[in-house]
Amino acid sequence: MSSAAEVRTIALAEFAASGYAATSVQRIAILAGLSKSAVLYHYSSKEIxxxxxxxxxxxTMEAMVSTLESCAFDDAAREAFIVNFVDFLLAHRLEVYLFINQGPTLIDVAVAHRANAVVLRLANFFDRSTSTVQDRMRFSIALGGAAYMLCSERYxxxxxxxxxxxxxxxxxxxSELLAPVGTRPARS
Amino acid sequence: MSSAAEVRTIALAEFAASGYAATSVQRIAILAGLSKSAVLYHYSSKEIxxxxxxxxxxxTMEAMVSTLESCAFDDAAREAFIVNFVDFLLAHRLEVYLFINQGPTLIDVAVAHRANAVVLRLANFFDRSTSTVQDRMRFSIALGGAAYMLCSERYxxxxxxxxxxxxxxxxxxxSELLAPVGTRPARS
DNA sequence: TCAGGTACTGACCGATCGGTCAGTTATGCT
DNA sequence: AGCATAACTGACCGATCGGTCAGTACCTGA
Structure with a gap:
C-alpha cells in the first residue's frame, strides 16, 4: 500500500475510534511511521x-439513497434496499460510525454537511413512507444501532x-425493524 | 439554579453534542456567562x-445492573427491566449518548472506565442469558440504537x-429486540 | 551526469488548549 | 461596621494544536 493510502486508512480508523477533533495529525503521522509534515504533504490539511x-x-451512500428515491417502494424494493444497505454497512462500518455519531459535532467541516444531508435524506424518505411515530423511531434505532453494533464489537x-x-x-x-406496521413478520 | 449546577448542565449538553475532547472549558464558560477561571473554580479540572x-x-445505571444480576431473569423480570431501562434512557439520554459513543475514546478519563465497565457488565449479562449471535447483536442494536434515536431527534x-x-x-x-428467540412476539 | 520531480524532514509560526495564581467584588454573619 | 468566605476575573504558564516553509535524500529519464 502506498504511503498516502496507508495514511488514509490509519486516519479513518483513528477518526472513528477517537473522534476527529481528538485525533491530531501528529498522532496519525506516528502511527504511519512518518513525520507530521509528511502527512500534510500527502493531504494538505486535516480536513482534506x-x-x-x-x-x-x-x-456510495448518496447513490444508494438516490436509487431508493427514484423507484416505487414496494416490498421487493424495500427488501432489496435492506440487503444493499447491510452490505454497505459491513463494507464501510468505520465511515458510517464516524458520520452517525460525529456528524453533528463537525459543524465547520465541509464533508460533514454532505454526510448529514444524505443521512437526513434517508431519514426523510422513511418518514414519508410511514405515518407512525414508532416507525420513525424504528428507523433511527436500526441506523444508529447497526452502526454502534458493528463498531462496538471491536473495542x-x-x-x-x-x-x-x-x-x-x-x-x-x-428487516424486522424496518417492516411497516401491519406487515411486520412474526419471528419464531 | 446555582452557577455550579448550571455549568454542569451546560457542560453535559456540550460534551454530548460536540464531544468531550472538542469542547473547551472556555466554551462552557462563555455559554454559562462566566470566565474560564470561574468554571475551574467550581470544578477543579475539565475531567472532574x-x-x-x-x-x-x-x-443509577450501576444499581440497575446490580439488581438485574442478582435476581432470576424470568420473563417478568425481563419485562420489568426493560421498562426501568427505558425510563432511565429518557431521564439520562445525554449521559448515555455520551457513554455509548465516546466511551472508547476517553481512554485516560477515569470516569469513562466506570462507564465502559457497567456497559460491559450489562452486555455480558445478556450474553449469558442467550446463546445465539443474533441475540447478542440485538442487544447491541437496542442499546446503541436507543441512545442514538433519543439524541438524533434533537440536532x-x-x-x-x-x-x-x-x-x-x-x-x-x-421488548421486541430483547425478547429471546422462540418467544419473540408477533407484531400486528 | 545531471536536471527535475517525488517523498520527506525539522524548525518554526500563531492560536488555543487545560490549568495556576494573585487580586477583586459580592455576600452574609456577628 | 467589620470581617471572613464564597464567587469570580484577568494575566499568565507550558504544552499542543493545525499549518508553513526551506532544505534534503532519492529515484528516474534524458
Whole structure:
C-alpha cells in the first residue's frame, strides 16, 4: 500500500475510534511511521484528509439513497434496499460510525454537511413512507444501532463475528425493524 | 439554579453534542456567562466537571445492573427491566449518548472506565442469558440504537416527540429486540 | 551526469488548549 | 461596621494544536 493510502486508512480508523477533533495529525503521522509534515504533504490539511478517507463511502451512500428515491417502494424494493444497505454497512462500518455519531459535532467541516444531508435524506424518505411515530423511531434505532453494533464489537472484548454471519443476522434484524406496521413478520 | 449546577448542565449538553475532547472549558464558560477561571473554580479540572455531570446517571445505571444480576431473569423480570431501562434512557439520554459513543475514546478519563465497565457488565449479562449471535447483536442494536434515536431527534430537524409517546414506543421496540428467540412476539 | 520531480524532514509560526495564581467584588454573619 | 468566605476575573504558564516553509535524500529519464 502506498504511503498516502496507508495514511488514509490509519486516519479513518483513528477518526472513528477517537473522534476527529481528538485525533491530531501528529498522532496519525506516528502511527504511519512518518513525520507530521509528511502527512500534510500527502493531504494538505486535516480536513482534506478526513474528506479523502470518507469520500468513497459517501459517494456510495448518496447513490444508494438516490436509487431508493427514484423507484416505487414496494416490498421487493424495500427488501432489496435492506440487503444493499447491510452490505454497505459491513463494507464501510468505520465511515458510517464516524458520520452517525460525529456528524453533528463537525459543524465547520465541509464533508460533514454532505454526510448529514444524505443521512437526513434517508431519514426523510422513511418518514414519508410511514405515518407512525414508532416507525420513525424504528428507523433511527436500526441506523444508529447497526452502526454502534458493528463498531462496538471491536473495542469491547467480545469475539469478532465473521462478516457472513453478521450479514445474515443483520438483514433479519433490519428487516424486522424496518417492516411497516401491519406487515411486520412474526419471528419464531 | 446555582452557577455550579448550571455549568454542569451546560457542560453535559456540550460534551454530548460536540464531544468531550472538542469542547473547551472556555466554551462552557462563555455559554454559562462566566470566565474560564470561574468554571475551574467550581470544578477543579475539565475531567472532574465531566465526572460531576455524569455521576448520578452512572450510579443509577450501576444499581440497575446490580439488581438485574442478582435476581432470576424470568420473563417478568425481563419485562420489568426493560421498562426501568427505558425510563432511565429518557431521564439520562445525554449521559448515555455520551457513554455509548465516546466511551472508547476517553481512554485516560477515569470516569469513562466506570462507564465502559457497567456497559460491559450489562452486555455480558445478556450474553449469558442467550446463546445465539443474533441475540447478542440485538442487544447491541437496542442499546446503541436507543441512545442514538433519543439524541438524533434533537440536532436533526425532526419534530420532538413528547416523552410519554416515546416511552411507550420505545418499550415496545426494546421488548421486541430483547425478547429471546422462540418467544419473540408477533407484531400486528 | 545531471536536471527535475517525488517523498520527506525539522524548525518554526500563531492560536488555543487545560490549568495556576494573585487580586477583586459580592455576600452574609456577628 | 467589620470581617471572613464564597464567587469570580484577568494575566499568565507550558504544552499542543493545525499549518508553513526551506532544505534534503532519492529515484528516474534524458
Amino acid at each position: 484528509l478526513l474528506q479523502s478517507a470518507v469520500q468513497p463511502a459517501l459517494d 469491547l472484548k467480545r469475539q469478532q463475528t465473521p462478516d457472513a454471519v453478521t450479514r445474515l443476522a443483520l438483514v433479519t434484524i433490519m | 466537571l465531566l465526572q460531576s455531570a455524569v455521576q448520578p446517571a452512572l450510579d 436533526l430537524k425532526r419534530q420532538q416527540t413528547p416523552d410519554a409517546v416515546t416511552r411507550l414506543a420505545l418499550v415496545t421496540i426494546m
